[in-house]
Amino acid sequence: MNSQLKALALSLAVISSSGVIYANAGESQSQPMTEKDERNGPVYRVDPKVGISSDLIIHNALKTALVLEMGGAEQVYDSASVVMKGAISRSKFSGEVAAANSGFGRSVSRVWTRIEQVKVGAGAQGGVPPGGYVTVFLISHNSSGEGRVEQLSFRLDEDDRWRLAGVKTHSLRS
Template identity: 35%
Template sequence: MKNRKLLLAAALLACAGTASAQQAQPARAPAATARPAQPAQQAPALTPQQRAALAKQDADTTKAAAQVIQMVDANRIGEVWDGASATMKKLVSKDEFIKQVTIDRNRLGAPASRGQAVVSRSQFEAGGQVPAGLYINVGFPTKFAKTAQPVRELVSFRLDEDKVWRVSGYSLR
């Protein structure tokens, strides 16, 4: 149970990049905060340049997430952890990460198909359940051999202090 909590904590972290720490531009739109009690604020309208930058970041992030998933598919889970954010590494050891991802993937069987990626952004403040920072999640509805319905395969990235997006989690829900 502790291992699953560590993996879930790591998976909650969200940002964009590859295991090799591909650099990207931070999102320009206001991000959601982790404070659920506050009313939602309407985001200001984006300029065409900002919309184009977000679209490019979404495409780059989706490509990076697909690369992470390909590594998991190829049982290169340890390499995903090696290139991950230091924040993730503090939450879950390499051995535990490999063990839990392997257990989850073996339970579901081989991936049969993946649907269209969905990209979301979050910003978490200090003191919450998730370490403070900017995150991007890329979720894929994935059909596995042993499941009747698609499972959400989620790759999360965090913008680290050096302004590089790195993997901060992988989970199946």
């Protein structure tokens, strides 16, 4: 694995809902600090009174999409939610990501278009496990101008950390 991919994979954020850590409570609170989690790299903290930081979840989605595109599906899988790991094996996930990326090539642009947050109750249709979910929708284009939607869903796991729960892509072609 090349060093750029390693750096990106190691910096994937596992977002926590247990409170924002700031350099000084009296200073401006626009720049949250991170702490180091020995297993998962940086842990971004989110103030539960405010809710999920859209900036952090968007940043995480963009970075995750880039790591997936660069061949880091296994590293992404390793830090994913238990929900995703229970739904698909590491090798199948890696193979599906590779297949989706092989026909598209490298993205030359990627932007987020919307964020959806839902609370899923017990007994939901489709067998979706209960919990809080955030889905970030990205649009990416390759050098040929072809576009696709990348949908990355994150789940608030039982340890109060947001982790990847699913990825879906589809072409913007009619």
